[in-house]
Amino acid sequence: MLMKSHTAPARTRQRRATSIGPSNWLLAPALAFFAVFALIPLLGVAVLSFMHWDGLGTPSFAGLANWQQTFSNPVTLNAMWLTFAMTVLCYLTQAPISILIGVFMAGEQKYRSVYSVLYFLPLLFSAAAVGIAFKALLDPNFGLSKAFNVALLSQDWLGSTNLVFYVLIFVISWCFVPFHSLLYQAAVKQIPTSMNEAAMLDGAGRVRTFFSVTLPQIKYTVITSSTLMVVGSLTYFDLVFVMTNGGPGNATRILPLDMYLTGFRSYQMGPASAIAVILVVVGLVVSLLLNKFSGTDKMESQQEGA
Amino acid sequence: MKLQAKSGYAPNIPGSLAATFWLLVTIVPIYYIVVTSLKPRQEYFGSNPLAWPRELSFEAYGRVLKNDFALYFFNSALVTVVSVGVVLIISLLASYVIVRNRGAFAKFSHRLFLLGIAIPIQATIIPVYYMIVKMGLYDSLLALILPSIAFAIPISVLILTNFLRDVPSSLYEAMTLDGASHWQMFRLLVLPLSKPAIMAVGIYNALQVWNSFLFPLVLTQSSQVRVLPLSLWTYQGEFAVDIPAVLAAVVLSCVPILAAYIVGRRQLVAGLTAGISK
Numbered sequence: 001m002l003m004k005s006h007t008a009p010a011r012t013r014q015r016r017a018t019s020i021g022p023s024n025w026l027l028a029p030a031l032a033f034f035a036v037f038a039l040i041p042l043l044g045v046a047v048l049s050f051m052h053w054d055g056l057g058t059p060s061f062a063g064l065a066n067w068q069q070t071f072s073n074p075v076t077l078n079a080m081w082l083t084f085a086m087t088v089l090c091y092l093t094q095a096p097i098s099i100l101i102g103v104f105m106a107g108e109q110k111y112r113s114v115y116s117v118l119y120f121l122p123l124l125f126s127a128a129a130v131g132i133a134f135k136a137l138l139d140p141n142f143g144l145s146k147a148f149n150v151a152l153l154s155q156d157w158l159g160s161t162n163l164v165f166y167v168l169i170f171v172i173s174w175c176f177v178p179f180h181s182l183l184y185q186a187a188v189k190q191i192p193t194s195m196n197e198a199a200m201l202d203g204a205g206r207v208r209t210f211f212s213v214t215l216p217q218i219k220y221t222v223i224t225s226s227t228l229m230v231v232g233s234l235t236y237f238d239l240v241f242v243m244t245n246g247g248p249g250n251a252t253r254i255l256p257l258d259m260y261l262t263g264f265r266s267y268q269m270g271p272a273s274a275i276a277v278i279l280v281v282v283g284l285v286v287s288l289l290l291n292k293f294s295g296t297d298k299m300e301s302q303q304e305g306a
Numbered sequence: 307m308k309l310q311a312k313s314g315y316a317p318n319i320p321g322s323l324a325a326t327f328w329l330l331v332t333i334v335p336i337y338y339i340v341v342t343s344l345k346p347r348q349e350y351f352g353s354n355p356l357a358w359p360r361e362l363s364f365e366a367y368g369r370v371l372k373n374d375f376a377l378y379f380f381n382s383a384l385v386t387v388v389s390v391g392v393v394l395i396i397s398l399l400a401s402y403v404i405v406r407n408r409g410a411f412a413k414f415s416h417r418l419f420l421l422g423i424a425i426p427i428q429a430t431i432i433p434v435y436y437m438i439v440k441m442g443l444y445d446s447l448l449a450l451i452l453p454s455i456a457f458a459i460p461i462s463v464l465i466l467t468n469f470l471r472d473v474p475s476s477l478y479e480a481m482t483l484d485g486a487s488h489w490q491m492f493r494l495l496v497l498p499l500s501k502p503a504i505m506a507v508g509i510y511n512a513l514q515v516w517n518s519f520l521f522p523l524v525l526t527q528s529s530q531v532r533v534l535p536l537s538l539w540t541y542q543g544e545f546a547v548d549i550p551a552v553l554a555a556v557v558l559s560c561v562p563i564l565a566a567y568i569v570g571r572r573q574l575v576a577g578l579t580a581g582i583s584k
Contacts, residue, residue: 021407022488027415030400030459037434037456038422044433055435097328104325115329121336123578124560124567126517128535132542133339133556136549137355147356174331182579206318237428238519242539256428263432264524276429283426 042280048273055267066270075250076275079258086169086254087233093173094180094229099222101177102184103214116185122178131242134171158244161251168243168252172236180225187221188214227290234283255279343367343554350550366550367558370541373551374529375558378537383562385447385533386515389454390508396455397462398504402496404463405470406478406488416467422460428520435524449525450533454518458511465510469503470496502576509577513563534559 049066053059070076105116122130137143138157145154157167191214199209215222237256240246246253246261253261255275263272338356343366345359353360404416434453443449473495481491522536532540538555545551566574 021409021412022403022492024403024407024409024411026399026403027412029396030419030463031415033396033452033456034419034422034459037437037453038425038430038459039418041430041433041437042425044436045430048432048436100321101325101328104321112325115325118329119332120567120575122332124563125556126519126535126538126559128517128519128538129556129559132538132552133335135542136342136553137335137338139549142351142549143355147354174335177328178332179578182575186579206321231424231426234426235428238535241519241523242542259428260431260520260524264435269432273432276432279426279429283429284424287424 045273045276045280048269049277051270051273053269055263055269059269062270066274069271070274070278073271075253076255076258076262076271078250079253079255079275080278082165082253083234083255086165086172086236087230089166089169090172090233090236091226091229093169094177095222095226097173098177098180098225099184099215099218101181103188103210105181105185106188119178119181122175125175127175127238128242130171130175131239134174135243138167159248161248164244164248164251168236168240171243172233172239175239176229176232180229183221183225184218187218191217223290227287230290231283231287234279234286339553339556342550343557345550347548347550366548366554369545369548369551370555370558373541373544374532375537375555377530378532378534379558381447381531382516382534385450385454386512389451389458389515390511392451392455393458393462393511394504394508397459397466397507398496398500399492400459401463401466401470402492404467405473416463419460419463422457423464425457425460427457431520431524434521438525444525445527445531447526447531450518450521450531453521453525454515458514462507462511465507466500466503469500473499505573506576509566509574513578516562 048059050062050064051059052062052065101119105112105119125133135158139145140154140156140159144157147153155163158164195213195217196209199213204212235256236254237260240252240254240257241260244252246257256279259272259275259279262275263269334356341357341359342350342355344362344364345353346361346363346365349359349363400415400419404412438444438449438453443452477495478491481495486494517535518533519535519539522533523539526532526536529540538552538559541552541555563574
């Protein structure tokens with residue numbers, strides 16, 4: 001209706017403006033960077049998984065040799081198993097603690113906001129810093145063992161094949177629980193108080209309210225946070241590299257570390273690329289499945305949980 | 307009845323105890339880092355690791371600062387500032403086009419960026435290494451900056467487009483009627499309105515780049531271009547018997563983030579969680 005008052009040229013200018021919008025050229029810088037340093041490497045890693053390459057010379061075609069080697073190498077197969085076990089155990093440790101701490105932080109009490117400030121502190125440290133600090137703290141001679149004269153705490157935490165895996169799961173949880181509890185805190189704060197009040201008036205206890213009101217209300221955050229935890233567990237490289245470098249033996253040689261050591265320490269870039277392809281595929285499948293399951297088609301960042 | 311509803315349940319004793327236990331688990335390692343960094347070397351070997359230092363000593367910090375810490379700090383800062391600066395500019399331009407230009411090409415680009423979110427960075431490290439070597443950039447700061455920019459684009463575009471979509475199109479239309487060009491709309495409308503999102507994306511990416519470990523580990527070698535997280539790792543090798551110094555370096559490395567936490571807690575938290583907010 002308004003259009004009628006416009007002169008003809010103004011009208012065409014306006015229509016052109018809204019239908020064409022800003023020039024596609026403005027996309028060029030982002031596309032160029034992304035294509036060169038992310039898409040091409042993504043294709044490159046698939047190509048390299050079919051090549052022999054020592055990291056220095058010219059890659060040569062290898063056929064399926066790398067893939068055969070990867071799937072018959074007991075170290076890599078063990079790494080797959082360790083990654084799977086670590087993902088499951090880290091999830092089972094982190095998820096309940098994060099939810100409970102998140103619910104706790106969402107409480108109104110004054111002391112809880114003081115706690116929240118302190119809970120945040122691990123997020124100040126990089127994974128490398130956390131790894132180095134815990135390596136010192138867990139030193140059998142000068143660390144925890146010496147702090148308390150308790151036999152239970154006097155262990156060679158990182159040197160024992162039986163313990164080291166669980167120690168890493170603890171350190172990973174220490175690192176990432178603060179982030180996930182922040183997510184849950186925000187989610188719980190959005191639950192209308194009237195719902196809790198209603199549950200309470202109906203005589204529901206604290207536990208019952210948690211399972212019947214709180215948990216269903218934060219279900220989308222549970223899905224998001226779970227996605228990040230599961231996909232993020234494919235990227236626990238820094239921490240494990242710094243703390244154990246896969247040892248003792250191969251007790252903590254998880255898949256990303258196996259890729260790094262195969263490629264950049266044994267100079268077998270072909271098999272290392274095959275491992276990388278496995279990581280990409282698993283990462284994609286897991287995030288797609290979890291997104292299907294959650295009913296959203298938004299893909300979440302997986303760098304976040306790392 | 308009303309009063310009861312307001313005051314809620316009786317104090318949650320088991321909950322508070324469990325929360326306090328987790329608080330100790332969180333705090334003790336950090337306390338250990340700080341007190342150890344304040345001990346003289348001899349005291350580290352002799353004393354209880356969790357005891358407060360008999361006398362506060364900043365010697366360990368002195369030893370770290372003498373060991374080129376400032377250079378590594380500067381390298382990290384340079385890589386972070388340049389990467390984040392470039393990412394913000396190009397991602398904002400791209401997001402503006404994606405939201406305002408409904409052409410097929412813009413849509414296709416958007417899909418492509420979204421795909422990038424699911425790529426685990428470290429899985430592409432071998433070809434990235436190959437390319438960086440071929441480009442003659444190995445062992446330079448640029449070798450860290452270029453891939454960091456590329457891998458920050460997807461998440462930045464995702465957040466910025468989600469944010470820009472909420473700008474009512476009536477505002478664009480009003481500016482169009484006033485005869486504003488696309489560039490003017492970008493400068494006068496998009497830029498000021500998306501400030502909170504830019505802030506969050508900036509902080510998120512800055513943390514990612516500042517803490518990044520694998521790229522520097524694989525793409526650099528000499529101490530001239532060493533960045534902080536990598537320097538912590540090499541300190542650990544060089545100062546194997548000087549744990550106070552190693553932990554002093556750990557403390558120093560998180561000073562900028564601590565500063566950000568104190569100055570703008572809200573923004574930092576928004577930035578941290580930017581990767582998953584809507």
